Amino acid sequence: MPKFEVSKRDLEGLVGKEFRVDEWDDLFLYAKCEMDDVREEDGEVYFKVDSKDTNRPDLWSAEGIARQIRFALGLERGLPEYRMEKSRVTVYVDEKLRDIRPYGVYAVVEGLELSEEAVRQMINLQEKVALTFGRRRREVAIGIFDFDRIKPPVYYRAAEKDEKFVPLGFTEELTLEGILERHEKGREYGHLIRDRPLYPLLVDSEGKVLSMPPIINSEVTGRVTTETRNVFVDVTGWDLKKIMLALNVVVTALAERGGRIKSVRVIYPDFEIETPDLTPKAFEVDLEYIKRLSGLELGDGDIKDLLERMMYRVELEGGKARLLYPAFRDDIMHARDVLEDVLIAYGYNEIEPEEPELAVQGRADRFVEFEDAVRELMVGFGLQEVMTFNLTNAEAQYGKMRLEPGEGNSLHPPSDLVEIENPISPKWSALRVWLTPSLLDFLSQNTHEEYPQRIFEVGKVTLIDEERETRTVSESKLAVALAHPRVTFTEAKEILESVMRHLGFEYELRELDHPSFIPGRAGRVVLNGEEAGIIGEIHPEVLENWGIEMPVAVFELFLKPLYREPYI
Structure with a gap:
């Protein structure tokens, strides 16, 4: 957090x-x-x-x-509004950035009077959004510049690695490649672009460099001080919707300091947009739902009042609340999100708790306790736990793993993916059917860290089961990935044997030919005559697809066949 x-x-x-x-x-x-x-x-x-x-x-x-x-507190009510004018600034985006860092969105904010604390908060917001929301600048990186030092139009282009500029905090010019080696931020974030043939560069019409996204700003234009009155904001990344949200967050924060927001025309090779887009977002909620789940005695007017204190514009009609909420929010996905805002405005401390009248005592689910015991066991083997997203996409689960949908043995992958009908992003368009691609994704994002890397995850997969009412079933699995120059099938097998021994099971390995693994170095894990998992060395082509330069050995097990009491 x-x-x-x-x-x-x-x-x-x-x-x-x-x-x-x-x-x-x-x-x-x-x-x-x-x-x-x-x-x-x-x-x-x-x-x-x-x-x-x-x-x-x-x-x-x-x-x-x-x-x-x-x-x-009711000092203001309803939907916050921000006036926006056109700045007449244009940014041209280079087609060559398509596979490097394709998207950028921009804004101008004028008329600022910044105290030292205001500058500190601006930098803090910039860093926190890029670090957490932007996944350490991978998906969102933000630059804020002194607009008075920039000569529009601005160009977001692909640059040769030997081009030079003075990075923030330096007094000498460095090549773009040199920045990745010598600058602190280059060493920290260089892995995001190092393997690209060209590097992203933001320059003005005079060729003056603003920044090298997502690494570092220029010393000439990228230092904002208490003397700065007008700023140019740049946000780059891979998902246009996500970087637009980040831009909205930054410019409206600056508007709270008295700044005037001005939009920028952004011209891509095949389309153009005006940014930021501060159009309010719409949602509708059933008032009876709010009353029933809140457990409070609330009338329609009470709900309207509470929502207006949480920055909603509210219209009540036919037992429903039609809502408009600010463009800097993207967290309203279900009626319970609106309910949460109602309860925040009401005040959690004002709600009188009631002890439920139950004839039984609650306790943790036995299988959940077993999962936790497995986690403790893996940590004891010297492995680091990771937690990755259940949401993924077909390319990660199949394409990068040298598989076609439905191809492979009965375990990996067992069936076609459960896909989301209207995904927010193509990257999060399906539920995963195996954990190994998630661990490879994690390793691909940490190639700049020291080796060996020995990680595991206890997580859920979602499989198609036509006999169930939901046509799906959620299964718990354990996956382990080992990455270092001398890793082998044998090292993964030693950990697998230790797991089985501690859990009190005997197993056998049977030969397996699987496109994701090196031929002759993969096997099925068989328990009581039934397949329970898979083990092997990842195929070099798969490693190349993920951008991993180290050999990787993995195993992955279903946990239900290993569950019995006592567990360990």
Whole structure:
């Protein structure tokens, strides 16, 4: 969860009201945050804040927190509105960036008066959004520049590796390749673009470099200070919808500081857009649903009042609430998300808890306890646990694994994918049927880290089962991946044998010919005559597909056949 520090004086200036230090504990709850600590420095009080919602990047700064508190207290109501004009700035996006870092969205914010605290919050928001929401700049990277030092139009283009500019914090020019080797941010994030034939570069009409996304800004244009009045905001990544949301978060935060937002025309090879897009988003919720699940005595007017204090424009009609909510939010996917906002505005501390009248006592599910025991066992073997997403796509589950849908043995993959009808992103368009691609994806994102890398996951897969009412079944699995220069089938087998021995099972290995594995170095794990898993060395072509330069050995097991009490 994002953690950051905010000034009490700055927050109060943004809210428009002063509060005692002890009142802020409850105020932060409106912004889904908790206060971790309070410190005083030179007469100023600072709060260390822990955000509890990774789906609300708009709440990861003083501006966002203050805005939410202002509305929750009723100092403002309804949908926040931001006036936007056209800036007459155009950005041209190079077609060669399609397979490097294809998308960029932009804005101009003018008329700022930035204190040192405001600059600090701006940098904090920029970093937190890129780190958490942007998955360490892989999917979202943000640059903020002194607009008065830029001569439009601006060009987001692919550049040769020997081109030069002065990166932020340096006084000498470095080649783009040299920045990846010598600059701190280059060493930290260089793996995101190092294997590309060309590197992304943002330049103005005079050839002046703004930044090398997603690595570092230029010293000439990329240093924003208290003297800066107008800024140019750049967000790049792979998903246009995601980077647009990040841009909305940043520019509306700057607007809370008195900035005037101006849009930018972005011209791609095959289309053009105007950014940012601050058009409110729409949702509809049944009022009876809110009343029933909240457990509170709420009338229609009460619900309208509470929602207006959470930045919704509300129209009540026919037992429903038609809602408009801000473009910097993307977390409203179900009626329960709206219900959560109603409860936040009402105040969790104002709700009287009721003890349920049950004739039984609750306890953890036995199989869940078993899964936890398996996790402890794997950590004891010196492996690091990872947690990856259940959502994936056909390319990851099949294409990169040298498979066609439905190809392979009965376990991997067992059937076609369960696909999402209207996915938000092609990257998250299906539910996974095996864990091994998820572990390879993790390894591909950590090639810059030291080896050996020895990881495992206990996670769910979703399989098609036509006999069930839902036509699907969720199964728990264990997968292990070992990556280092000398890894072999034998090393993976040693861990597999240790797992089986500790769980009290005997097993056998049978030869397996599988496209994802090196021929002759793969096997089926057979338990009581039934297939329970797979083991082998990953095929070099699969490793190349994932951008992994180290050999990898894996095994993957269904956990239900291994469950019995006592477990270990």
